[in-house]
Amino acid sequence: xxRGKREERQEYLKxxxxxxxxxxxxxxEFNKFYGYKINRISIRNQRTRWGSCSKKGNLNFNYRxxxxxxxxADYVIVHEICHLGEFNHSSKFWALVERTIPDYRERxxxxxxxxxxxx
Ligand SMILES: [Zn+2]
Numbered sequence: 663x664x665r666g667k668r669e670e671r672q673e674y675l676k677x678x679x680x681x682x683x684x685x686x687x688x689x690x691e692f693n694k695f696y697g698y699k700i701n702r703i704s705i706r707n708q709r710t711r712w713g714s715c716s717k718k719g720n721l722n723f724n725y726r727x728x729x730x731x732x733x734x735a736d737y738v739i740v741h742e743i744c745h746l747g748e749f750n751h752s753s754k755f756w757a758l759v760e761r762t763i764p765d766y767r768e769r770x771x772x773x774x775x776x777x778x779x780x781x
Contacts, residue, residue: 674707674725681705681725688739689721695762698746712738712777715745730776737769 665673682705693700701719713723721742727735740763748755759766 670707677725677728678705678707681723681728684728684735685723685739688736689743692736692740692743692762696743696747696758698743700743700746710777712773713742715742715749717749719746721746730773734769734773734776737763737766737773740766 682703685705686703689700689703699719700721702721704720704722705725706722708724711722711724712727713721715721723738723742727738730738737759740759744755744758747758756766763769
């Protein structure tokens with residue numbers, strides 16, 4: 663049963679700053695390896711996406727990342743960081759992801775199921 667809009671909003675506001683701290687720390691950590699220029703990180707309340715990346719170098723993340731097992735959150739963060747290097751889902755892009763998340767395929771599969779259940 664879906665919760666009310668107001669409750670959902672409160673849940674978002676309650677978790678947003680924790681999510682920001684966690685995601686910023688992780689992004690910094692992983693980006694030490696990649697060395698891209700991250701313009702801005704935004705924390706959002708989205709129903710269908712875990713993250714996205716804009717051509718301007720802005721990364722957007724769903725605050726619900728902090729509710730996921732850490733290894734899945736790591737995968738989402740690395741995925742978006744790698745779009746700063748490859749703005750597509752080519753084999754070059756996945757090779758970048760693989761550099762820090764060697765088992766990204768497995769994590770991606772698990773995440774797909776969670777995404778569907780969340781809706
Ligand atoms: Zn992507």
